[in-house]
Amino acid sequence: MTVVRRGDGPWRLGPRARRWFDAVLATTLVLGSSVMISIGVAALLLSLAQTIPLYLRRVRPATTFTLVAAASVAQAVLGQEPIWGQLAFPVALYSLARYGRPLQGWLGLGTGLAGAATASIVWTRSFNTDVPLEYRGDLEWTSYLPMFLTIGAIVIAAWALGTQSRVRVAYEATLLERGQQLAAEAEQRALMAATDERSRIAREMHDVVAHGLSVVIVQADGARYAAAQDPQVAVDTLGTVAEAGRDALGEMRRLLGLLRGTTDPGLAPQPGLGDLPDLLAAEVETGRVVVHLPDPAPKVSSGVGLTVFRLVQEALTNVRKHAGATATTTVRLRATSGFLEVEVVDDGHGAASGEGSGLGLLGMRERVEVHDGTLVVGPEPGGGWAVRARIPQ
Template sequence: MDEIAPAPGRPWRLGPRATRLFDVALASALVLASFPMSVLATGQNAWALGLSLLQTVPLYWRRSRPVTVFVAVAGASVLQAGTYDLPVWGQVAFPVALYSLARFGSATAGRIGLLVGLCGAAVASWVWTSAQFAAYPPGLDYIDYDMGLRDLSPYFFLITAIVLAAWALGSQARIRRAYEANLVAQGRQLAAEAEQRAVLAAAEERTRIAREMHDVVAHGLSVVIVQADGARYAAQKDPQVAVETLATVASVGRDALTEMRRLLGLLRGTEDPALAPQPRLEDIPSLVTADDRVDLHLPDPMPQVPDGVALTAYRLVQESLTNVRKHAGPQARATVRLAAGAGGLDVEVVDDGRGGANDGTGGLGLLGMRERVEVHDGTLEVGPAPGGGWAVRARIPT
């Protein structure tokens, strides 16, 4: 494409091919104009035409080699000042070269070019003004007139204004392009950071779901194993007890499967709204089966707490009871206490089993409990209970 279509709020710009064609057209126009302008201004002076070509031809490379082009044009201007005392057409190349230097070169190069242009304005003013007085015929009364500042000022200020305008336009274009490039770079950096945050958030979410799955699977399987063992022993003496126990096993299995489906739905990015909602404080009694030696001390009515706090308390009790079944021993008893205090919810699970001799809260279990409590800026204490056993105590701010 020759042109870049302007986006909303974005300035219109030429494309690479159109830019190159514009540079060639501009330089060609100035070079070709040197021939008629030299004839009209100087009466077919070959030297004036040569000076014009020396200053205009380098403009073909003004964008790719701005420093070299400016040096060539400035050198040709110096040669003109020393050998030819009249203005020539090729001097229009100097502001173009200075603009290109300030636009496509560095800031330092642009300032040096400005200084050279101001010096050139002073020299050109002197040379051209002196040439006018030297051209007067001898014998006239004003031949002895002393040239002063009033004679130099018009030339000097006009040339200085052209030099300053060329430098200012080029510098402003360079600054604006650098500003836009910086904005583009910042946009890309922000996009990369946003993508990285999204990746980290996804990894954190997968870790959270892994904790949830650990709690669900560990609790469900521990209950199923305990109930299955009880049903196996009870079947020999009382088949009705075995039937009830197997019903409990089926119920626990279905609940665990429902939660597993919900968590897998989260991993897939879609969750079936028909699946069970997040557990609440009212669901804590469902964690205790008929064969568990667990004493529940729950407030009545249950306190109204945020859903996240309720889920955290539920998972703490679930993980703690799972560890009691796995590590405390078959005869161990456990006590679960919930208390709503000022600004917080207290959760305590204490058993009288083997205690610290067989720590069942290591690995994902302990790490998951700590992460859940720390999310709410709460505190968690896990360790041997006085008199034996194991204790889990947590304070969750509400």
């Protein structure tokens, strides 16, 4: 017998185990009916008629309940006292409420209560046949009420358990479907964010590459005119041309790896390291940001400068969203051993709110990795949140 667990929900029987459980339950009640032979063949047949339909209780709940209820009516008509097969009725009613439609469950409840009232009358009279007629009325009433309440409580309990189980399973199915829908929506948003970021990078590449090619063209024209009078000037200029060309080619190779489709390049110049003071000026004046920038700024390619600028910009956006109004942020830029190290650390409550887990992190990571750099984002040991990047110059 197998038991399965779906997610973090309750333990449940697997399909094979459910079939075994139904078979064992029905067989136990059917075999138990054999004790009725001691009180008559009619009692045995009625008991079997009530218990045998339970083999179909899960796949045909309405049919099962109808057959069990019909056998119970026959028992009342024949005036039989309580028999073993009576145990099948609450099982059939539970199955109807659990696996049938809601309206069928309500009809089953009404049938069960009506049967409880009828059975209580029949059994009360059969139990009091030896009582003198003048005392029988009062005795039947005092015996009838407890019997009806007991049978009625069993009927209501079976219906309520089946209904509650059906509602719970339907609720869990709704939650599961909603969870799958939210996961699909989150994945779609992530893909859209990545696409938007790549389109933005494509627009930025226009300025990075255009700048390098402009330098190549200007220097090449100058070398051509200078070559006639001073060959050495031409040689130096061609060296500058080669360096600018290699830088532009390297930026193209890095950025083209992220592009998808065509873009509409913007014409405005893209920011770099020299624009960081302007980006941070307003925050520095309020005292919320402490800045440590090298002076003069390190000499890096346009692509690296743009990546650092966007990284700091996105990190500060996350601080404003998640760290809290009183948080203080430290922005540090260092150039060491051929690498540019960027650090944005705040002392707010970003670690508790999941700062840095938004879609903007996708863009930061892609920008850094396209330059063969590394990005580490996470909570600080003493509280707060940190964004650290290391990019080759």
